[in-house]
Amino acid sequence: MKLWTFAAAACLAAAVPAVAAPPIVIGQVAPFSGPQAITGKAIHAGAKLYFDAVNARGGVRGRPIRLVTRDDAQKPEESVRLTRELIAAEAPLAMIGTVGTTNLDALAKDGVLVQQRVSMIGAVSGAASVAQAQGMHIVKASYHDEVGRLFSQLAGVGVRRVGLVYQDDGLGRDVLTGAEAAARKHGIELAVRSGYPRNTVAVEKAVADMVAARVQVVFLGATTAAGIEFVKQYAGAGGLGTLYGMSIIDTDALYKALGPERSRGYAFSVVLPLAQQTNRAVVREYLQLREASRDANLSARSIEGFIAAKALVKVLEGTANLTPAGVTAALAAARSIDVGGYLLDFSAADRPGSRYVDFAMFGEGGRILQ
Template structure:
């Protein structure tokens, strides 16, 4: 059977299982020893809805693998901990996971600042386990090179370049930035500044908001006063929605964009469709709503089978892709894999096709993909391309 997750405390278990989409669908697991995968995700706090989708994306992939007999006779045991998007909890919980010999890999953490602290404190290096598919595009996690993190998504710098290129193509010159005042937001801000600088321009305003809050009034006022033609937001769901709602209520007319780490359904719910309509969102994985690619068809089929109440979502799809990368690494690592063998196996994934999206790693490269495209919230509240 699927074991989701066995070592949660009571509060964390209730946080997970309070979401119907995450209720485990009992599938027969393979006999034999378990391959333990550790995930630290924000299941409470301002990023809770995103964290739940992150866990779900991995879960449906691992459930399917276990139902099919596991990997080399071993089932996957997916252990999830809730860090509430708090850096100190990410560090503490990761240390706890890696202090045990069982986890062979880490999967799907969130937060540039959170994961950056793991690097800064040497937690990943000391533990020796690879971290696959973190839900962040922060450049400090990519440069300088570190061997521990295998990125599936493009970086925020790639997203910023794509957004600024589109704005330049349509003649937009006055671009403002609203960003979270931490490593995540700073990474996005730097990406926008560098993309604009390549075209001889600067942001006409750069307005921060405080991490783990929805206090965006000062950012709204600063950007409204700047009379921007376009605003690129480097924000998560709740503060992004608060900004959109307030900015539109004050008559702000700029075209609004956000980088990829938001849930459009959450934005519409919180900001209202009238305000959210037309929001452009950068995306770093293929469009998951139409089954045009084999991997999208697989994702939709497994979502229906293992989480029938859940809806298609970019976040769960991205983490499903990351879980597929991890599963392939586990297969290539052979029976009874160690952390070091999983890391080396992941390095062998060169030009590996997941079913319509290709990732590529090596001993000197950990950035699997640089794909970026832009979607928009349409008049019905759904994303369109």
Template sequence: MKRIAGLAKIFLAICMACCASAYAEVGVTSNSIVIGQSAALSGPAMELGNGMRDGAMAYFEHVNNQGGVFGRKIILKSLDDGYEADRAAANTKHLIEKEGAFSLFGYVGTPTSNAALAAVNQARIPFFAPFTGASSLRDPFNRNVFNIRASYMEETEKIIEHIATLTMTRVAVFYQNDAYGKAGLEGVTRALKKRNLEVVSTATVERNSTDVAEAVNKIKASNPQAVVMISAYTSCAEFIKAMLAQDSHPLFWNISFVGSQALANKLGKDARGVLISQVMPAPWNDITLVAKEYKKLYAKDSSHLPDYVSLEGYVAAKIFVEGLRRAGPNLTRENFIKALESQPIDAGGFRVKFDNNNHNGSSFVDLTVIAKDGRFLR
């Protein structure tokens, strides 16, 4: 009988182990957590995708070198979508179905993030820290989506508020002809309407294109005092250069998605005086603890130069890891979501707060201008 009882205990243990294995969370093993990213790693927006990935990897590698989270190392699988929605949709399906990702992380762009949402909702997989401020990722509330950056509505409101303090009333909008550009246009239009003003002219550029000649002619003809640009760094740089070449000198305003350092690099000497709203603290100084530690870890690779995009990737990774720690050793998507919603997270001077009705973690917006020497001044 003792032998039978012993065999029964062994059989029960095996059954429990099998059940635990059968019901283990997707993408989670005893020693790893797989997360997936689709971003522009090539093409005209590649500096955004590579910056977001490399900034995140600087923190994930630091955590992995310390033993991971409850013994699990974080594996980030990044796929290139070239900033094209159809490729992002295909990548998302692959990451969920083939790679078995626990969570999706750090997608870059509005059209690409929007393209992932159907699969995200079907799989009920966390979609963490997309590099976009579009309302489509915020309204209506989606329990799977966590935004760590301010919205485009908040950025454009801050920009128009500044323009209004200068008593400027003639504002034009140059925008990318897709969901991203239209989201920014809506923000500018709403902020102007709040002040009983209207956009004096609009012009578009296609995604991943630098054909801005028609847009320049149209906006120049409206004689704007300020132009708010809602596009990526390549097209914005071409637009600014072409306007200046035609002796048109309005204030040039960009929102954070433009890729600040990439824009400054493309503009060269023409960068002076260009203004950009930011949703992260300044990455070059030690005012915030997170910027200080980011510089230390990110700059381990001599090819890495601090900028806003990679800092955002780093901050996103740090907040993500804190969510994993709060979820505890028995990691599931459900307890990860609940852990993020439990209380505010301070990443070191950059604070986010999620709850079960709101996953928009931050409303921080800063305003910067590119100086003569290429530095960014607040």
């Protein structure tokens, strides 16, 4: 009787499937529609590329990662509402990749991340206000780092008159503040400042202002769509200044829109590793996974999401307390996260996780010169 009972129990146990490990939920509220959808989709594609690779090798301590998204259409009030909704409904361990200074500033002002002890990694902004916000971690250099390094180099080669085109919102005002400080420091005349309305491509006035001022260099503190439109119109209006775009302008999208001839000579800030920098392990890993992917949203901006996702996984793997509060504490204490030849330090409360800034330019046939 005892033998039969044991055998029956064994059969029943074999028939019951093992309980799957609960997933680790990561949330993303970003623009998947509207004027900045190209950026939201690119950041999401990069993060998903890495999370999928982690899941393919068994997840984090046997737990798969589930990336849950909401579309804020780049509206700050929606960023706040949907972040609150996602945290309440899905209980994510962390957030990732919300796009836009104004949107991130709205989240910081609302206080939902601090209240719920949920941190965000890979906040897509380089503004000082975002870098200083509690619970938000940026994986690239700040806008002030970008413009300061550029003006230093321009002064070194004798450039003295620069024009600034900026989006008239929190992003643009932060860039303007940084540009004015850098101009004073390096003896450059900021000859003209011209804004355009947020989330539009209404750059006609900015084009006219830059052409009339005959500046040597135009620095584009613009988003992707507006940046592309400015480059088109500036050339058509006879503008002769060298164009330097901020890192937030998607160079893949710009090159696709302009083609090899019109994009030639366009220079841009580099605050994350370029695809050609295969001396970095993170680039080799990214390219290998991208090659095997069919995600049409992968672009030059996607490595930002990829690096944010990889940094987050490294923190998760090294943290015993896998709760929102535990992950928040671990991120805030992280001093040296090596994602593969690219280091991040989130321990300082007043600056982004990286200070790396370089520059590149489109050369003949679309070749990127650095």
